[in-house]
Amino acid sequence: MLEINCYWCGSSNYRKVGIRKLVGRLKQIYYCKTCKSKFTGAIISDSPEHVVQSQRKTYSQNWPAYNSAQCQEKLMFLQILDEIVSKFQTERKQNGRPRKDISDILFACCLKVYTGFSGRRLNSELEIAQAQGYLKEVPHFNTVLGSFSRKDLTSPFHQILRFASLPIREAESQFAIDSTGFSTSMFSRWVDKRFGKDKTERIWVKAHAMCGTKTNIISSIEITEGHAGDSPYFVPLVNATAEDFKIKEVSADKAYSSRENLEAVVKVGAIPYIPFKNNATGKPQSSKVWSGMYRFYCAHQQEFYERYHRRSNIESTFSMIKRKFGNNLRTRTFQGHINEILCKAICHNIVVLIHEINEMGVNPSFFWGANETLKVAKAIIQEMKPLSLHKYSDEPLKVQEGTVHNKGSETP
DSSP: OOOOOOTTTOOOOEEEEEEEEETTEEEEEEEETTTOOEEEEOOBOSSSSSBOOOOOOOOOOOHHHHHHHHHTHHHHHHHHHHHHHTTOOOOOOSSSSOOOOHHHHHHHHHHHHHHTOOHHHHHHHHHHHHHTTSOSSOOOHHHHHHHTTOGGGHHHHHHHHHHHHGGGGGGOOEEEEEEEEEEEEEEEEEEETTTTEEEEEEEEEEEEEEEETTTOOEEEEEEEETTOOSGGGHHHHHHHHHTTSOOOEEEOOGGGOSHHHHHHHHHTTOEEEOOOOTTOOOOOSSOHHHHHHHHHHHHOHHHHHHHHGGGHHHHHHHHHHHHHHOSBOOOOSHHHHHHHHHHHHHHHHHHHHHHHHHHHOOOOOTTSOHHHHHHHHHHHHHHTSOOOGGGGOSSOOSSOTTOOOOTTTOOO
């Protein structure tokens, strides 16, 4: 039997706490109970006396579906975005100047974030969208820029984000939660009394999100100031996701380790995979979920961390958003930061949906209710091939493939 000793103190009193994935091989992570340090070593089986030869897990890529999604992404993005924003109607005012159509404003804001253009350069894209029938009227670029600071658009942006995730909710049951920061163009200044110098710090905003670990779809999101804590937003994210998805597992890091958070996950019928802090104990304190998960965590750490490893998908989701839609925010108010991040999340969800349309054949109509959408998505995933949606709904599709939607001739 290969003997393992602590790298730091030479003790053999240790326990297994996880696996580190390297290129072409795996390393076992050990925790020394003597010096309270972690070290890596070979993976050793518990019963046979030999080292386990592990192989690197690889994931196949459906290149025809990927190529199709990439080549048609912008055309499909405009069509799907138009389908969603057409649900919103502008409230008419009795007096004063008439408002711009809210669906046009929502469409223009999302398209601006998707293209990454400035307000003036976006005007040509909006004129093209109007010629294709997606806009009633091209809003002025100052109107688009000012719309990001409107508080009344935050709720529609949240609804659009939800609608974009509904068609593939049957494919997701494991979720991960984390937060990430977005940099702004604003700075905070203060005087350091010790050295008598002015100091500046760039203001940043934090996004708390929950995503599916299979498709990286964002199911719920909250935006706060940069120094806000993570744990208080765990329960709202879980409850918001549970309204549309059937959750089986939730993975999060130690920042979310609390009895309240574990209880919230169990209440929605899921299992929480949240590691415990070093000073945590198994005392229930009126929470049997806490003591039960603590015993499982101590007795089966290998299995626990294999499940917990799904949490890395939320990091992939944040990376996808920042690499494609930018890490910096262009708006200059906190309300503008909120709406801009929501637009980034919306664009990400639509792009993910486009990939699943080509991967699994999903082709839903967003004007259906949640029950009809769930029925179609479930049927598609079971057969895993493109289907004609007319046999699942009595109403015709609002937008069919190869046609152009004209808002002036049809009503939702």
